Amino acid sequence: MESNPVNQHIASRVRALRAACGLSLEALALKTGVSRSTLSLIERAETSPTAALLDKLAAGLGVTLSSLFEDPARRASAPQPLARLAEQPIWVDPLSGYRRRSVSPAGADSPLQIVEVDFPPGARVLMENPPRDFVQHQQIWLLAGAMDIGVGAQTYRLQAGDCLAFRLDQPTQFHNPGSEPARYAVMVVAEAFFRR
Template identity: 30%
Template sequence: MSAALQSEGSSEDIGTRLKLVRQIFGLTQRELARRAGVTNGAISLIEQNRVSPSISSLKKILDGIPLSLADFFTLDFSPSENVFFTAGELTEISYDPAITMRMVGRRVKDRALQMLKETYQPGADTGDAMLRHGGEECGVVIAGTLTLTVGVQERLLNPGDAYYFRSDIPHRFRNMGSEAVVLISANSPPSF
């Protein structure tokens, strides 16, 4: 292995990193090899950490993506915060006993997206005063029947039905049925 590659990371880092980068760019080993003008076996051996490429060989391979050596070694694949959340880690953000809104990743810094698991008990209603905020929102009904009003449109949504609208349009959620409504929703940017 060349001194330059040793200073940047171990050979295992290079093989694992190459495989991750290749997969991120949606390339098979064969496609990357074709683009880079090397054999499929060369890519395979590097990814298995059985061969350590020289800087020039690695650059040639990365040109097939295309990706610079600097970007290859500085890409951060580790999540900066929690990625997975148990049901108990979802944060309740509703104060209405008939409506629960459990948020995914409430404490994630600089969130660009808000995802909720919402439950509306029979008779639950977000209120006569229509909701309105910036951004967009969408959702999918998982159980029950939800009445959704968006502007002058109103629709009864059943399990599997979905919605997507600009959130600055006045909107209202109601459960006029006899069973609880469960839906998964997302807003961007977050409104809570």
């Protein structure tokens, strides 16, 4: 079994959200295109899912990707306006090695979520961004290095200091073309962030 506490958070959140939606494992598998066996492994924290897979689950469950990383115990308590560095969950994509830190306080009364990403040289991640029943806007502010970010058919080369804004309604591809890690901040605003 995976020892990473963030995988435990993901497992608990997916189980709770699936139950809140009244979906069986089979129904969620049909809705997301993720196999029932993979869903079962995720819900038991026996695997570390990729970013692309988690994006499919978030869309199928009607939540933002960031909300899947929240500690259920912190989410269940009264919302806190402050997230100390030590409380901010860190997750590493097992496929690309990119490191994602959820900066925003869990359950805070805000539609804005902030994430910090360290992206290894040469790594690529494709997010399908399946249809959601709410609108999600994203801005990426590159802090160091370079990134090629594809939004639909358009690709943008970002250098340190550049900021790209787009809606999460078409596939996006992230690629670090350089020989050094890239670091960027992601700001996400979702219209229906508090539905669950």
